Amino acid sequence: MPILEFKNVSKTYNNVTKALTDISFSINSGEFVAIIGPSGSGKSTILRCINRLVDATQGGIIFDEFDVCHANKNEIRQIRKKVGMIFQHYNLVERLSVIENVLHGRLGHKSTISGIIGRYTEPEKEQAFQILEKLGLTEQAYKRCDELSGGQKQRVGIARSLMQEPNLILCDEPIASLDPSTSKVIMDHLSNINKTMGITCILNLHQVDVALKYAGRIIGLTSGKIVYDGPPNQLLKSTIHEIYQSNEGELITDVA
């Protein structure tokens, strides 16, 4: 049962820069998909088209019965409620505490006024603490986010998206700013969320080895076009070089 479908999607920025050309794929519920490709190949644009932070120029996107491209303001809010998002730079409100940032995940579910004054129900707070416990952040709950390390901030980002009770989580370079050991912690959490909670995950990654290790499916993108779409064990070395438009020996993965 596909949860997300791209049908011939194209995106052109300012009528000149072509970011995506005729992208089509469909993702089933519960999949763990990694999108790889060089910088500027359109990875972030694909993710942002799904929750309408970016509007696709052509084609159709179906997410969970919603016609994303033609959604009105109210429908966009419904879509965004069900789609969590995690960012390379965490994008937290740094001056607020961890628990407040986690509760921000509920804003989409609240009325304008109770969102403005920040009134959260007891069950919501309870749920927030449960999520924090699961991610090992109980100690940090009342700390301000600017006191946290990068790995902890990213876990707060994950907690915030889980708070939405999403069907799909989009991860835009979730480990690009983290060291190898924290990267593993974050990837393990994401993988765990995918397996135990059945939440579909789509990740943009620069680390090909990480993508091959964790993802159940790889989408390779080169200058806005899909070059590879399939399981990691069928991704040939030559295809990786095709994705990154490189020759043998020019990639960091070749060294290892």
Place this chain on the structure above:
Amino acid sequence: MSHNLSKAARPANQTSVFVKRKRMYTFFFLGVIAIMIASSLIANFDYIVGIKSIPKAITWSLTKFIPNSSSWHWLTDEILKALFETALMSVAVTACSAVFAFAFSLLGTRTTKINPLIGRAVRIIASFFRNIPDVAWVLVLFMAFGQNILTGFFALFFVTFGLLTRTFIETIDEISASCVEALHASGANYMQVVFRGIIPSSAAALISWVLYMIETNIRNATLIGIISGTGIGFWFNWFLKSLNYGAAGLTLITIVVLVIAIEITSTQIRRAIL
């Protein structure tokens, strides 16, 4: 290992960047001097006479502007009252324009603008208000309100509003853009993003700008008062015109003391909130 370094490869047929940089600085320096000489010739300004008269000016003001025993009663009679009024007016003006500037800047930022046209319009309006000097505003508004505190109020209001709107727009774009994106992505609506994202993340920086504007406005209010005939500026002008230099000097000293006190306080506040 021997130390005879072989010459490293450099791009051929090209003046080195170091020489180019040096030449640029020399030309710039010579250019500034040329402009200085040319402009003083055109304006008939003699630097030698100007510099020579500095000691004379200092001695003159030091002998004349020393408060004497007959000027002290002005302190309690008028100066403190007027200074208090001027200071409060500056705080009120800054607070008032900060509220308007915040609401306006939300329409002007890249992250929260409602549509690009309004965003552009807000920036233009803010620049317009900011780029007309406050003294010019006073002269214009003087026609409408006359010798009234409103003249100074609106003059300061317009300039502060324009400046704060511009700085608020830049501050919000710089500090809040990332968390605004995340909150939008989670389905929060406009007002929720403003109150849960923008205000908590950028409030401290915005308040810091407001404090800075309070300091500036207290200084400017003095000057504006001289023109519009209100507040401490009125009294300073009046003392000067009635050749009461002692009281004028006393007025200056109290202004300086107040400004320094405000500066120290706002530095403390800034340190606490940032």
